[in-house]
Amino acid sequence: MPELPEVQAVVNHYKPVFLKQKIERISNPNSYSKVFATHTLPKLNKNVGGQLIKDVFRRGKYIVLQTEKGYLCIHLRMTGQLQEGLDSFVADKHCSFAIHLNTGKTIYFKDYRKFGRLYYYSTLDTLNAKLGVEPFSTEFSFVYVAGILKKSTGMIKPLLLNQKYIAGLGNIYVDEALWLAKIHPKKKSNSISKTKVKVLTRSIPDILKKAIDFNGTTIINFSYGNEVPGDFKQFLNVFGKEGSSCPRCNRPIKKMYVAQRGTHICPYCQRL
Numbered sequence: 001m002p003e004l005p006e007v008q009a010v011v012n013h014y015k016p017v018f019l020k021q022k023i024e025r026i027s028n029p030n031s032y033s034k035v036f037a038t039h040t041l042p043k044l045n046k047n048v049g050g051q052l053i054k055d056v057f058r059r060g061k062y063i064v065l066q067t068e069k070g071y072l073c074i075h076l077r078m079t080g081q082l083q084e085g086l087d088s089f090v091a092d093k094h095c096s097f098a099i100h101l102n103t104g105k106t107i108y109f110k111d112y113r114k115f116g117r118l119y120y121y122s123t124l125d126t127l128n129a130k131l132g133v134e135p136f137s138t139e140f141s142f143v144y145v146a147g148i149l150k151k152s153t154g155m156i157k158p159l160l161l162n163q164k165y166i167a168g169l170g171n172i173y174v175d176e177a178l179w180l181a182k183i184h185p186k187k188k189s190n191s192i193s194k195t196k197v198k199v200l201t202r203s204i205p206d207i208l209k210k211a212i213d214f215n216g217t218t219i220i221n222f223s224y225g226n227e228v229p230g231d232f233k234q235f236l237n238v239f240g241k242e243g244s245s246c247p248r249c250n251r252p253i254k255k256m257y258v259a260q261r262g263t264h265i266c267p268y269c270q271r272l
């Protein structure tokens, strides 16, 4: 599933395509109407048809197209991809929506598993109400992270995955950040030392920034544009590395399950 760096890579790629363009209409090539999460297609088109795209940005794992009247928000979920230049056979089979621009250009939302969704809001209040702080914002600080950890007796990994505390993290980067901070993913949140919380607070934006520099990580299904993959996979330390040596201590990386999520750790560096 695409996380913050992958969504940012998509935004970086498509911002020049969408910015200052007008939306002519949105269509539903494969007729999968559930993709429209907040409005029916005719109502959606009433809101966005003829609207100028004023800005393109990311909030959590959402791609946001800001129009004159509101916000068109795309969530890629498991397999959603924004692509151009698809032939009609692929579009009719796998694309649950397409954004047609006034210039004649069409951006397709290709989604094999159909979990991706398109939302339209007149303000960002709904998103802001369910999403916590952005890891690159000034609000993301040791005080903030220590504050949310202190209030929780639950395991640290599910807390970091919970979008209402920190927006944008998913399985890959949580595993990487916990390894960097030498914290076991099952560790009780309120029992982690101040020193480790400090390292964790630093590690989260660090790892995300590096991943964005390489356009994210492609494990199975992430790509954008014309099948452009993310190149960060080569820099992962633990995620997907079961049986490989820990880059810090050379002992083998283990895979386990934490809150039903496949989790990669070095059992020597990350003690419970």
Ligand SMILES: [Zn+2]
Binding pocket: 246, 247, 248, 249, 250, 251, 266, 267, 268, 269, 270
């Ligand atoms: Zn290790």
